[in-house]
Amino acid sequence: MTDFLEVRNLTMRFGGLTAVDALSFKVDHGTIHGLIGPNGAGKTTTFNMISGFYTPTEGQILLRGEDISGLKMHEVARRGVVRTFQHSTLFAELTVLENALVGTHMPFRPNIFAAILGWDKEDRRGAEARAREALDFFGLSHLIEERAGDLSHGHQRALGMAVAYASHPDVILLDEPFTGMNPEETKHMMGLMRRLKEDGITILLVEHDMQAIMGLCDRITCMSFGKFLAEGGPQEIRNHPAVIEAYLGGARHVA
Amino acid sequence: MRNLSILLVGLAALIALPHALSFSQQEILVFLVINVLLVTSYRLLTLTGEWSLGHVVIMGVGAYASALYTKELGIYVPVSMILGAVTAALLAVLLSFPLFRMKGFYFLIGSFAAGEIIRLIWKRFREPFGGVRGISGIDPMPDFSIGIYQFDFFEPVSYYYFAGAIVIASLWVLWRIEKSPVGLTFHAVHWQDKLAQASGVNLRAYRTLAFAIASGFAGLAGALQGHYVGTVNPNSFDIEVMVFVLTWAIVGGTQTFYGPILGCIVLTVLNEIVLREMGLEQARPLIYGAIMILSILFLPNGLESLVQKATRRKPVAKPEEKAAT
Numbered sequence: 001m002t003d004f005l006e007v008r009n010l011t012m013r014f015g016g017l018t019a020v021d022a023l024s025f026k027v028d029h030g031t032i033h034g035l036i037g038p039n040g041a042g043k044t045t046t047f048n049m050i051s052g053f054y055t056p057t058e059g060q061i062l063l064r065g066e067d068i069s070g071l072k073m074h075e076v077a078r079r080g081v082v083r084t085f086q087h088s089t090l091f092a093e094l095t096v097l098e099n100a101l102v103g104t105h106m107p108f109r110p111n112i113f114a115a116i117l118g119w120d121k122e123d124r125r126g127a128e129a130r131a132r133e134a135l136d137f138f139g140l141s142h143l144i145e146e147r148a149g150d151l152s153h154g155h156q157r158a159l160g161m162a163v164a165y166a167s168h169p170d171v172i173l174l175d176e177p178f179t180g181m182n183p184e185e186t187k188h189m190m191g192l193m194r195r196l197k198e199d200g201i202t203i204l205l206v207e208h209d210m211q212a213i214m215g216l217c218d219r220i221t222c223m224s225f226g227k228f229l230a231e232g233g234p235q236e237i238r239n240h241p242a243v244i245e246a247y248l249g250g251a252r253h254v255a
Numbered sequence: 256m257r258n259l260s261i262l263l264v265g266l267a268a269l270i271a272l273p274h275a276l277s278f279s280q281q282e283i284l285v286f287l288v289i290n291v292l293l294v295t296s297y298r299l300l301t302l303t304g305e306w307s308l309g310h311v312v313i314m315g316v317g318a319y320a321s322a323l324y325t326k327e328l329g330i331y332v333p334v335s336m337i338l339g340a341v342t343a344a345l346l347a348v349l350l351s352f353p354l355f356r357m358k359g360f361y362f363l364i365g366s367f368a369a370g371e372i373i374r375l376i377w378k379r380f381r382e383p384f385g386g387v388r389g390i391s392g393i394d395p396m397p398d399f400s401i402g403i404y405q406f407d408f409f410e411p412v413s414y415y416y417f418a419g420a421i422v423i424a425s426l427w428v429l430w431r432i433e434k435s436p437v438g439l440t441f442h443a444v445h446w447q448d449k450l451a452q453a454s455g456v457n458l459r460a461y462r463t464l465a466f467a468i469a470s471g472f473a474g475l476a477g478a479l480q481g482h483y484v485g486t487v488n489p490n491s492f493d494i495e496v497m498v499f500v501l502t503w504a505i506v507g508g509t510q511t512f513y514g515p516i517l518g519c520i521v522l523t524v525l526n527e528i529v530l531r532e533m534g535l536e537q538a539r540p541l542i543y544g545a546i547m548i549l550s551i552l553f554l555p556n557g558l559e560s561l562v563q564k565a566t567r568r569k570p571v572a573k574p575e576e577k578a579a580t
């Protein structure tokens with residue numbers, strides 16, 4: 001297994017602020033990899049760079065050896081790296097099914113001429129089947145006709161993941177998927193993530209819920225103030241002095 | 256079955272309609288049909304969330320182009336109309352390079368500036384655009400017969416049937432696009448461009464696609480108008496006309512396909528029948544402005560919201576955003 005997704009020396013500066021500072025880590029194929037750190041550590045910024053939303057100030061992102069840093073977000077998505085957003089970002093005005101249908105954009109690329117002439121029935125059927133499958137997987141089948149904006153927080157998070165999943169991704173970047181979910185829902189969602197992993201999808205996960213992180217992740221990278229702090233399995237990270245210190249508020253000394 | 260009979264009755268009514276009208280009203284009807292296409296094409300652009308102030312100028316591009324193709328190259332009128340539409344669409348693709356660096360308000364202003372530049376070019380270059388006076392003596396649509404009906408294009412009724420058929424076909428295409436996955440992607444680009452892009456949607460390409468299609472059909476409307484009137488000049492496509500289009504769209508509402516059409520028809524009837532009868536024609540821009548403000552205040556979701564209330568049991572609450580821009 002060669003390096004699947006690798007982040008090398010990644011740096012992001014906003015004016016004088018260095019949000020991410022020479023961060024490097026590797027994600028193995030088919031694993032669940034956690035990215036943790038205190039508030040403002042730069043986790044979302046890292047996601048934004050990997051997914052192409054920001055162009056890194058410095059450094060590289062290598063996907064199967066190809067440098068994808070600086071590509072546009074849809075170009076990164078087309079290489080199989082799909083993300084969700086920290087705050088439930090959905091097509092609030094569209095229905096749940098329509099949201100998922102947008103998620104099928106890549107496997108079922110719309111063609112305007114076929115659409116006008118009605119020659120895309122197969123594709124439309126395929127897209128709808130895939131959308132329903134994704135919604136079913138995340139337990140949203142009964143809400144198909146609802147407006148996405150009217151859903152509960154937990155369901156909105158699940159829909160965000162369903163939209164990402166509908167595109168048959170290789171890698172999903174999940175930014176705090178468990179916020180807004182009760183313990184029951186969180187547990188259920190963890191089960192679904194394990195199933196995604198069994199399907200061969202690689203998951204990069206940002207989350208503050210330590211129980212979820214420790215229970216799910218194969219490896220965990222911890223960062224603080226934009227810098228790499230520690231990496232290891234859940235056991236190592238849990239007992240890592242630097243990590244404990246960062247979380248107990250002594251982060252300033254560590255950085 | 257029921258839908259089909261409604262369709263047939265509607266079609267029969269549209270065919271019978273001009274025969275109940277006076278000659279001058281028949282002429283207005285021709286413009287109305289053309290304007291329905293103009294405002295519906297405008298709506299397609301608004302699906303992606305962009306409101307342009309250059310749409311009427313783009314219509315003019317279609318009119319000028321089609322007029323010149325017949326005049327200078329002797330191309331058969333119906334063919335040159337299609338070429339005029341294609342020209343407008345291609346120009347939109349070119350304009351998209353500077354314009355789609357901007358969004359929202361800046362796009363609005365940018366599109367206005369682009370339109371004014373095009374109008375300046377028409378005014379400045381007498382060859383081939385005819386300068387301020389524009390082009391006159393544009394070839395009319397040649398008469399032809401389809402067996403049961405003899406098209407004589409000096410008659411507004413004939414032109415109404417001809418333009419009506421083209422507009423219905425165009426509306427059908429626009430409708431199919433909107434209800435297709437392409438249309439869904441336009442909505443996605445509008446409501447949440449970040450998530451659309453994360454789903455693999457090429458924003459730039461889809462914005463350009465909507466702009467090009469909308470412009471193409473606007474150009475077709477322009478060509479239909481040019482060959483009917485026989486002249487085109489820079490002033491028939493100025494900002495005042497654009498304000499009318501905006502008013503139709505806003506008063507009608509842009510959430511539904513029929514909203515802008517409704518706005519166009521209602522305001523045209525109001526304008527041509529009521530205002531003309533009352534001799535208030537001169538005050539048209541003023542009255543349109545007042546109607547626009549009143550409708551934003553008291554009917555923010557447009558005339559279409561009244562129709563929705565009347566025809567649907569389930570309330571649909573879709574906030575009409577951006578209407579004010």
Ligand SMILES: Nc1ncnc2c1ncn2[C@@H]1O[C@H](COP(=O)(O)OP(=O)(O)OP(=O)(O)O)[C@@H](O)[C@H]1O
Pocket residue numbers: 014017019037038039040041042043044045046086
């Ligand atoms: N677009 C931006 N412009 C300026 N500063 C930014 C921008 N985005 C993030 N930052 C800053 O960069 C730092 C890292 O932010 P980031 O959102 O990546 O943290 P995070 O680890 O995701 O935090 P949280 O756990 O609260 O979500 C913060 O100090 C933040 O204020």
Ligand SMILES: [Mg+2]
Pocket residue numbers: 043044045086
């Ligand atoms: Mg964050």
